[in-house]
Amino acid sequence: MSSNSFGRLLAVTTFGESHGPAIGCVIDGCPPGLEIAPEEFAHDLQRRATGKSRHTSARREADEVEILSGVYEGRTTGTPIALLIRNTDQRSKDYGSIAAQFRPGHADYSYWQKYGIRDPRGGGRSSARETTMRVAAGVIAKKWLRQRYGVTVRGHLSQLGEIVPAGFDWSAVEDNPFFWPHAPQVPELEAYMDALRKSGDSVGARVNVIADGVPPGWGEPIYGKLDGEIAAALMSINAVKGVEIGDGFASAAQKGTEHRDLITPEGFQSNHAGGILGGIATGQQIVASMVLKPTSSLRLPGATVDVAGNPVDVITTGRHDPCVGIRATPIAEAMLALVLMDQALRHRAQCGDVGDVSPRIPGSLDG
Numbered sequence: 569m570s571s572n573s574f575g576r577l578l579a580v581t582t583f584g585e586s587h588g589p590a591i592g593c594v595i596d597g598c599p600p601g602l603e604i605a606p607e608e609f610a611h612d613l614q615r616r617a618t619g620k621s622r623h624t625s626a627r628r629e630a631d632e633v634e635i636l637s638g639v640y641e642g643r644t645t646g647t648p649i650a651l652l653i654r655n656t657d658q659r660s661k662d663y664g665s666i667a668a669q670f671r672p673g674h675a676d677y678s679y680w681q682k683y684g685i686r687d688p689r690g691g692g693r694s695s696a697r698e699t700t701m702r703v704a705a706g707v708i709a710k711k712w713l714r715q716r717y718g719v720t721v722r723g724h725l726s727q728l729g730e731i732v733p734a735g736f737d738w739s740a741v742e743d744n745p746f747f748w749p750h751a752p753q754v755p756e757l758e759a760y761m762d763a764l765r766k767s768g769d770s771v772g773a774r775v776n777v778i779a780d781g782v783p784p785g786w787g788e789p790i791y792g793k794l795d796g797e798i799a800a801a802l803m804s805i806n807a808v809k810g811v812e813i814g815d816g817f818a819s820a821a822q823k824g825t826e827h828r829d830l831i832t833p834e835g836f837q838s839n840h841a842g843g844i845l846g847g848i849a850t851g852q853q854i855v856a857s858m859v860l861k862p863t864s865s866l867r868l869p870g871a872t873v874d875v876a877g878n879p880v881d882v883i884t885t886g887r888h889d890p891c892v893g894i895r896a897t898p899i900a901e902a903m904l905a906l907v908l909m910d911q912a913l914r915h916r917a918q919c920g921d922v923g924d925v926s927p928r929i930p931g932s933l934d935g
């Protein structure tokens with residue numbers, strides 16, 4: 569197993585390297601009849617893309633999707649959907665001087681140890697470029713979930729270095745390059761990132777991702793837990809080092825009386841569980857978050873070795889993101905949507921005849 573595929577009834581395979589001729593994906597298992605056009609991918613792909621603000625990599629890719637199969641006269645046919653994006657702005661000479669060195673904190677060394685060979689141009693498969701096709705596949709999942717079940721998936725940045733939101737407003741999120749939910753803090757974030765970029769260093773970040781309208785029942789015990797698969801999906805994103813569901817690690821300090829979400833006929837009174845109990849959706853908001861490490865490609869010298877084992881100081885030049893988390897919100901949304909669509913299909917397959925079970929508790933006190 570080479571593990572470039574995930575999902576069971578909705579299975580997604582991505583392929584391609586950052587500096588290769590193209591990247592792509594195959595989405596197998598999408599139900600027939602979903603209307604989809606190449607233009608529909610643009611919105612989310614542009615939300616994720618580089619070169620949109622001075623705070624991300626300056627590489628400029630058109631990220632235009634070609635639909636190669638699985639769609640006829642604008643509708644999915646039920647056969648594998650193959651999507652392709654051609655790489656057009658590779659600058660592989662940026663990697664010439666470090667082709668034989670291992671960047672500390674990067675996958676260079678572990679890929680080398682596993683395969684004995686690696687594509688050093690732009691990090692190959694370990695590049696953030698790989699996430700492009702996840703977002704493209706996620707467009708299909710988001711659309712199907714919304715049309716078929718009224719489920720929506722959205723996310724926002726919830727920490728940048730030490731900075732956390734001082735307020736929350738969904739309507740602010742799409743109006744700044746950080747996906748930040750509190751507009752008055754955006755100048756502070758801009759100044760922080762400008763100073764960081766000047767210093768040559770990088771920083772980590774946290775992204776929250778939330779699904780509304782998920783019906784109770786999606787998810788599977790024991791090994792197919794909804795939270796387990798969300799965690800695996802988010803953790804599979806390059807640079808992710810931590811995932812939480814609901815209160816996550818804060819649960820360690822909580823008492824049972826605090827953590828349990830009390831149930832009334834009018835609704836759940838809280839959502840510490842993040843909308844999942846026993847691996848199965850409760851009908852509340854699904855709440856997850858992920859932490860991305862600071863980018864390891866730095867122009868500040870760091871100790872490492874070369875492929876011959878000699879100690880060297882590595883310096884990475886080129887067009888790197890000082891905080892790759894800044895543009896990770898659409899990626900988290902895509903992964904959550906893909907897991908939910910797969911689980912929805914699996915729920916329908918096994919339990920489609922069960923129907924609505926009473927009592928059905930509203931997801932929150934305001935419904």
Ligand code: EPS
Pocket residue numbers: 586617618625626627629657658659689690691694695696697698700865886887888889
């Ligand atoms: C990346 C390094 C930069 C980024 C890239 C991720 O690429 P390059 O080596 O070509 O300058 O631009 O991100 C993308 C191209 C993208 O589409 O996300 C890295 O090292 O991860």
